[in-house]
Amino acid sequence: MRSPLPFALGLLALGTLAFDAAATPPADEAPVTIEIQGRTTVATTLLEAWSALSQQARVNWPFAxxxxxxxxxxxxxMQRRLRAELxxxxxxxxxxxxxxxxxxxxxxxRALDAQAPARIPGRVDPSWLMAHPRHMPALADLDRVGWCETPSWVEAWTPQGVTRLDWHPGMTTETLxxxxxxAARAESERLALxxxxxxxxxxxxxxxxxxxxxxxxxxxxVLQLPLDEVSARWVDARLPDFLATRLPGDTCHTFTPDAASRLTTATD
Structure with a gap:
């Protein structure tokens, strides 16, 4: 029997990767498989799916x-309610x-109407999953997994609109x-990051x-709205929660698990 050590070491190696640009996913529709102890099997856990994907592409773990x-x-x-209140x-x-x-x-x-598809907030990279196995989502419960390429911007939601600024090393909320x-910040006292x-x-x-x-x-x-209204306070509280469910970039690569817990490629 082959030792499981090489597979375990391969998983540990995944956690060391960070901020690599994501490569284009394969175009075929075959299930993603992994080799364990000399045999090929369909991925059945999120950790196994990440292992398989990382062999085919450079996964950008901080944006997975x-x-x-x-x-x-x-x-x-929530999106409909936010738009109605706004x-x-x-x-x-x-x-x-x-x-x-x-x-x-x-x-x-209008920006809410144009927002990208949703994701479940939180870390899902291999190093975190291995350290918190009880919090690993079941692959069968997921409809998509993927990652985004590292964007070049930070985004500010101010009372005057939505603005993107170029990110630079050392950037803080203060410099933003x-x-x-x-006029975009003078009347706000708090923000959500x-x-x-x-x-x-x-x-x-x-x-x-x-x-x-x-x-x-x-x-x-997101800057606090300069309005003393119940609906404004609700927007202040809930808009950050909604934005936390948005994809963390503009160029993203998505894979969809099928009903049999297989992973097939989907369009970006």
């Missing part, structure tokens, strides 16, 4: 993701002659705020509560 239709339903409902707030701002805010809220609503027009894995941090940004955090490529920052 999984998704499931069961969670998509809830995020679509449209109502935009109308109210326009009636109060706050044209800039009304236009910005309208841009938020300083790069924005004063969403990292590419879907983690959310809420920070102060006014003179009396200012905090700073490092930004990585693909980060999204």
């Amino acid at each position: 993701y999984v998704g499931a239709e069961r969670t998509d339903i809830a995020t679509r409902q 449209d109502g707030l935009a109308m109210q701002a326009r009636l109060q002659r706050q044209t800039g805010l009304a236009d910005g809220l309208g841009e938020w609503s 705020l300083n790069a924005l027009p004063e 969403i990292d590419p894995r879907g983690g959310i941090r809420r920070l102060g940004m006014a003179a009396w509560n200012r905090q700073s955090a490092t930004l990585v490529p693909g980060s999204r920052v």
Whole structure:
């Protein structure tokens, strides 16, 4: 009997890869298979699927993701509610002659409509899965797995609209705020920072509560709305949760497990 050690070492090696550009997935529709102890078998766990994929492409682990239709339903409902609340707030701002805010809220609503497919927030790279096996999603419960190429931007949602700025090493929320027009940030006191894995941090940004955090490529920052309305507070609370379910980049490669827990390629 062949020793399982080579396979285990192969899995451990996956955790050392980071920020490699994702290669184009194979075009055929054959199930992804792996070789274990001299025999070929269909992947049945997420860890095995990642092992198989990493032999065919350079997986960009910090931007890896999984998704499931069961969670998509809830995020679509949240998306509809967010757009309805934003449209109502935009109308109210326009009636109060706050044209800039009304236009910005309208841009938020349109950006939500154009957002990419959903993912389940959280780390799913092999090193994390091996350290937290009880939290590994069942492959049969997933509808897609994949990764995005590392983006070159960070995204700011301000009362004046949605803006992307070029990311650079050492960039922080402080430098991002300083790069924005004063009118886009002057009336907000707090912000939410969403990292590419879907983690959310809420920070102060006014003179009396200012905090700073490092930004990585693909980060999204949402500034608090300058409105004292129940619906505005709801948007402040829920929009970061929704953005945490968005794919962490623009160029992504997705694979779809079939009903038999096989992995087949899908279009990007």
